[in-house]
Amino acid sequence: MLLKFATDRKWWRHWLFAAQRRFDLSVLNYIATSNHVHLLILDQGNGEIQDSAGAYIAEATARP
Structure with missing residues (x-):
């Protein structure tokens, strides 16, 4: 589940x-x-810029 934990939501924001x-x-x-x-x-x-921003967020929050 995406952003299940409070810490995940905090980092995504x-x-x-x-x-x-x-x-x-x-x-x-x-x-x-x-x-x-x-x-x-x-x-x-x-x-x-929208595409770049989306990629930026996805890369920063991706799990290995």
């Missing part, structure tokens, strides 16, 4: 907001389901 600062995004909302996460974000560019 940490990396989400690190990506927000790094890529200058506005996080409008997010929801975690049992196997994936929906993000509603706004960027000031052409959308390429």
